[in-house]
Amino acid sequence: xxxxxxxxxxxxxxxxxxxxxxxxxxxxxxxxxxxxxxxxxxxxxxxxxxxxxxxxxxxxxxxxxxxxxxxxxxxxxxxxxxxxxxxxxxxxxxxxxxxxxxxxxxxxxxxxxxxxxxxxxxxxxxxxxxxxxxxxxxxxxxxxxxxxxxxxxxxxxxxxxxxxxxxxxxxxxxxxxxxxxxxxxxxxxxxxxxxxxxxxxxxxxxxxxxxxxxxxxxxxxxxxxxxxxxxxxxxxxxxxxxxxxxxxxxxxxxxxxxxxxxxxxxxxxxxxxxxxxxxxxxxxxxxxxxxxxxxxxxxxxxxxxxxxxxxxxxxxxx
Amino acid sequence: xxxxxxxxxxxxxxxxxxxxxxxxxxxxxxxxxxxxxxxxxxxxxxxxxxxxxxxxxxxxxxxxxxxxxxxxxxxxxxxxxxxxxxxxxxxxxxxxxxxxxxxxxxxxxxxxxxxxxxxxxxxxxxxxxxxxxxxxxxxxxxxxxxxxxxxxxxxxxxxxxxxxxxxxxxxxxxxxxxxxxxxxxxxxxxxxxxxxxxxxxxxxxxxxxxxxxxxxxxxxxxxxxxxxxxxxxxxxxxxxxxxxxxxxxxxxxxxxxxxxxxxxxxxxxxxxxxxxxxxxxxxxxxxxxxxxxxxxxxxxxxxxxxxxxxxxxxxxxx
Numbered sequence: 001x002x003x004x005x006x007x008x009x010x011x012x013x014x015x016x017x018x019x020x021x022x023x024x025x026x027x028x029x030x031x032x033x034x035x036x037x038x039x040x041x042x043x044x045x046x047x048x049x050x051x052x053x054x055x056x057x058x059x060x061x062x063x064x065x066x067x068x069x070x071x072x073x074x075x076x077x078x079x080x081x082x083x084x085x086x087x088x089x090x091x092x093x094x095x096x097x098x099x100x101x102x103x104x105x106x107x108x109x110x111x112x113x114x115x116x117x118x119x120x121x122x123x124x125x126x127x128x129x130x131x132x133x134x135x136x137x138x139x140x141x142x143x144x145x146x147x148x149x150x151x152x153x154x155x156x157x158x159x160x161x162x163x164x165x166x167x168x169x170x171x172x173x174x175x176x177x178x179x180x181x182x183x184x185x186x187x188x189x190x191x192x193x194x195x196x197x198x199x200x201x202x203x204x205x206x207x208x209x210x211x212x213x214x215x216x217x218x219x220x221x222x223x224x225x226x227x228x229x230x231x232x233x234x235x236x237x238x239x240x241x242x243x244x245x246x247x248x249x250x251x252x253x254x255x256x257x258x259x260x261x262x263x264x265x266x267x268x269x270x271x272x273x274x275x276x277x278x279x280x281x282x283x284x285x286x287x288x289x290x291x292x293x294x295x296x297x298x299x300x301x302x303x304x305x306x307x308x309x310x311x312x313x314x315x316x317x318x
Numbered sequence: 319x320x321x322x323x324x325x326x327x328x329x330x331x332x333x334x335x336x337x338x339x340x341x342x343x344x345x346x347x348x349x350x351x352x353x354x355x356x357x358x359x360x361x362x363x364x365x366x367x368x369x370x371x372x373x374x375x376x377x378x379x380x381x382x383x384x385x386x387x388x389x390x391x392x393x394x395x396x397x398x399x400x401x402x403x404x405x406x407x408x409x410x411x412x413x414x415x416x417x418x419x420x421x422x423x424x425x426x427x428x429x430x431x432x433x434x435x436x437x438x439x440x441x442x443x444x445x446x447x448x449x450x451x452x453x454x455x456x457x458x459x460x461x462x463x464x465x466x467x468x469x470x471x472x473x474x475x476x477x478x479x480x481x482x483x484x485x486x487x488x489x490x491x492x493x494x495x496x497x498x499x500x501x502x503x504x505x506x507x508x509x510x511x512x513x514x515x516x517x518x519x520x521x522x523x524x525x526x527x528x529x530x531x532x533x534x535x536x537x538x539x540x541x542x543x544x545x546x547x548x549x550x551x552x553x554x555x556x557x558x559x560x561x562x563x564x565x566x567x568x569x570x571x572x573x574x575x576x577x578x579x580x581x582x583x584x585x586x587x588x589x590x591x592x593x594x595x596x597x598x599x600x601x602x603x604x605x606x607x608x609x610x611x612x613x614x615x616x617x618x619x620x621x622x623x624x625x626x627x628x629x630x631x632x633x634x635x636x
Contacts, residue, residue: 147468156573159449
């Protein structure tokens, strides 16, 4: 029988589910809306039904060896989703326990950035690495940190909040209630804020002056940069300046073998990577110069959300 | 037979050696100068001779189970001392290999801050903890970071350079050749620089105006603060402001069970701890509030340098 795992990636808007084999092929996948369910029970009913349909849709006989769940504010130790700001289900949801009523297989739950890190280790560029970081640059900034081959969960199970290190005292307001967190600068939302700051501070012409804040996305900023838009290019430079310094700091603490960048903002390619690499090297403690690589995630372009979640189980049983 | 380990703490000026049992009693100890030896061989000869004398001085029959060495720029993986700026022996010294010609027991070498962390775990306040940090505030700032019960060595063996995260872009010159490193603010040297900056910027009377930069030590600043010297009190506040914020950032990354402060500056007690605690809490990401304790090392006042090195062996064999 073909051994497979079920990967579930819970996002604020959509939840992706997929069946993956050990080689990293997604054999079947589906999606369901997350936030139309005001309570968790009907969501789980639909999730279970769709999962069963997926599993039975696969031609060969399959052996489901486990389920991996990537969720915002997912706590690995407790299998809980804790006060996730983008989900309807408030408080502490014992997700693993609830899901185990439907499935009699091992279930592993963690947050989405940790799932991305394990996905990189099982299926991506971090195979055989024991010390590396995955930084996810999406709406916010998440991090999955692997030390000695193990994800850094810390005492609480919630470690790795690299997006919430304060990088500018008294800086930009953050959703966490504080000011100046890294993710208010280095993320899709962060670079949008930077673009608007630049548009406000300068008289520089820019095609982005025709776009509303809500209408602006990372792709538009990249496209503008490709056309030589000086505001867009400066926005990437500024993002790379802040992110690069903080990655140099992270290298001094973790001495990783690689740092992988992942998520929507990384699709900007060289516009993000070049300044980030430049400022990272400029600020690097000499003993760590040229000891590791800054790389785009090798799951980019693949079904990363599902693979990251599916990888959780392989990582656990191997 | 009584099982003992030999702890060797190599400092720029003195090298301390001692014999410790598993309970943390230092049964015999000695010291030798480090930097009068221009090459490593005569140093090792004396070190060996003094160690043998120490071991034979103990009343009961002893079984030497291993030797632990704490050294500046000590690399755990390779057993080497790498380009230590304060030592005469330049380049990469294969210390473990050289020492093993004299002793036929396991030898464990790491840097002094990692030794302090393992000392805390084996003999001090971190017994049974699996996730904690030890921050050493001496001439510089060192860190020993324990994740999942293991010291964070990273890919290179040199991880944990928390003292060299850049906290002020374009800030104070650091011995590493860069600017604005944490240790240029939060260390004995750092607070001396802060005192002198305050004396330069203000007209505030201070008893420290009578002391030269080289003559000023941490004890004088503490004594001045105890007498209400406003410059001394402000220097501790400023040190705590920078250190506290960075410890809040560290907590967001590591989610430790405790952070221990160790070293000369910690003897200032509440003058350092209160502002550090205050600014740490002020800047803490809410999910980590009250999840861990900031504590002085429980090896303070004991023979910490020897115990930290001696602990390396117990940690390895247990």
